[in-house]
Amino acid sequence: MSAEVTSSPAGADAWPPDSGVARMLADARRGLDRVEPEDLATEQAAGALVVDLRPAEQRAGDGDLPGAVVVERNTLEWRLDPTSAHRIEEMDDPQRRVVLVCSEGCGSSLAAASLRALGVHRATDLAGGYLAWRTVTEESPAAPQDEGGDPEDGGRAGVEQRTGSPAVAHPSPLRGRA
Numbered sequence: 286m287s288a289e290v291t292s293s294p295a296g297a298d299a300w301p302p303d304s305g306v307a308r309m310l311a312d313a314r315r316g317l318d319r320v321e322p323e324d325l326a327t328e329q330a331a332g333a334l335v336v337d338l339r340p341a342e343q344r345a346g347d348g349d350l351p352g353a354v355v356v357e358r359n360t361l362e363w364r365l366d367p368t369s370a371h372r373i374e375e376m377d378d379p380q381r382r383v384v385l386v387c388s389e390g391c392g393s394s395l396a397a398a399s400l401r402a403l404g405v406h407r408a409t410d411l412a413g414g415y416l417a418w419r420t421v422t423e424e425s426p427a428a429p430q431d432e433g434g435d436p437e438d439g440g441r442a443g444v445e446q447r448t449g450s451p452a453v454a455h456p457s458p459l460r461g462r463a
Contacts, residue, residue: 310391313398319412320384322421333382334375336365338396339415343388350386350415358387361396366403376405383408390414 301307320328329335329352337344337353338361354375356364363371367379376383383405387393393410400408411418 310394313394316401317394317397317409319390319394319409321412322418325384325411325418328382328384331382333384335384335386336361337415338385338387338393343415347388347415348419350418353386358392358396361385362399362403365400365405365408367405379404380407381405385410386418387414389416 320333325335335350335353337350337355338358339347340357344355354373356373363369364373365376365383366372367376375381383397383400385393385396385400385408387396387410390411390413393414397408397410413420
């Protein structure tokens with residue numbers, strides 16, 4: 286019998302610096318030009334592909350990331366490998382800047398290192414993850430900022446909100462395999 290883990294550690298500071306996971310995270314972050322939460326909108330405006338890696342239950346509980354493409358972590362490499370037949374349409378240029386976002390900025394660092402190993406050399410992540418971005422931007426699913434838009438959409442008219450997983454649009458290359 287195993288216990289279910291329902292929350293993640295509080296960022297990279299949750300591990301002793303000499304632990305295996307701390308070393309792995311430090312190795313993954315070498316060479317990453319990590320994006321600060323206050324700079325994410327600028328990155329998007331410059332053409333970066335922002336990818337939300339968080340599982341559905343975290344997105345449901347914490348909120349969506351406006352403008353991000355949702356690709357859950359378990360299919361990331363197939364969806365963002367520019368040479369994959371199962372890639373998302375936005376990932377047709379291996380030189381495109383890709384900013385990965387997880388909840389607290391740890392899993393996204395490991396994922397960015399994985400994409401770089403695939404040849405997506407401009408892959409990086411959001412420092413502090415979605416929770417840091419939400420704090421900096423004061424975004425909250427419970428209290429969306431009203432900019433005078435339609436109250437039905439929380440005043441966010443004109444903001445592209447990409448939800449749903451591209452995994453639905455592309456069959457899994459692993460389905461049915463052991």
